Amino acid sequence: xxxxxxxxxxxxxxxxxxxxxxxxxxxxxxxxxxxxxxxxxxxxxxxxxxxxxxxxxxxxxxxxxxxxxxxxxxxxxxxxxxxxxxxxxxxxxxxxxxxxxxxxxxx
Amino acid sequence: xxxxxxxxxxxxxxxxxxxxxxxxxxxxxxxxxxxxxxxxxxxxxxxxxxxxxxxxxxxxxxxxxxxxxxxxxx
Numbered sequence: 001x002x003x004x005x006x007x008x009x010x011x012x013x014x015x016x017x018x019x020x021x022x023x024x025x026x027x028x029x030x031x032x033x034x035x036x037x038x039x040x041x042x043x044x045x046x047x048x049x050x051x052x053x054x055x056x057x058x059x060x061x062x063x064x065x066x067x068x069x070x071x072x073x074x075x076x077x078x079x080x081x082x083x084x085x086x087x088x089x090x091x092x093x094x095x096x097x098x099x100x101x102x103x104x105x106x107x
Numbered sequence: 108x109x110x111x112x113x114x115x116x117x118x119x120x121x122x123x124x125x126x127x128x129x130x131x132x133x134x135x136x137x138x139x140x141x142x143x144x145x146x147x148x149x150x151x152x153x154x155x156x157x158x159x160x161x162x163x164x165x166x167x168x169x170x171x172x173x174x175x176x177x178x179x180x181x
């Protein structure tokens with residue numbers, strides 16, 4: 001049986017306001033970039049869903065195609081790719097990430 | 108790999124000011140700081156995508172980790 005990985009990912013990122021594809025888990029991140037992105041989300045005091053791509057090779061490759069983004073972590077807010085660790089950190093520092101998560105941005 | 112990154116980005120963005128640092132000395136983790144007019148009018152996400160597109164499929168494989176800082180001149 002072939003999986004429709006792209007649809008699975010689309011459903012995942014739309015199922016929750018904040019979804020992070022990462023290596024490892026929030027309590028045990030396996031990569032410094034993933035760890036830093038988790039720290040940023042904790043600092044935003046936002047609940048988020050984490051998807052451990054190391055546990056699922058199809059998702060790991062699939063999310064790169066889905067996001068048109070070659071690396072993990074990938075942060076999705078309200079179904080849209082925000083970026084990787086560097087962008088998440090920069091947007092947190094400027095306050096944009098908190099605003100985006102709060103949904104205060106005019107659509 | 109550091110030369111590959113510098114040369115590839117220089118070709119893709121001829122006006123760019125580029126600084127590449129091999130952060131571990133292992134040839135697969137890099138800090139890239141790049142300033143080019145090609146980023147003007149684009150979101151940070153789009154700026155990063157331009158850099159990834161220029162570097163091609165090495166990112167995420169041979170280039171294990173790439174910390175990116177993108178800037179618009181001026």
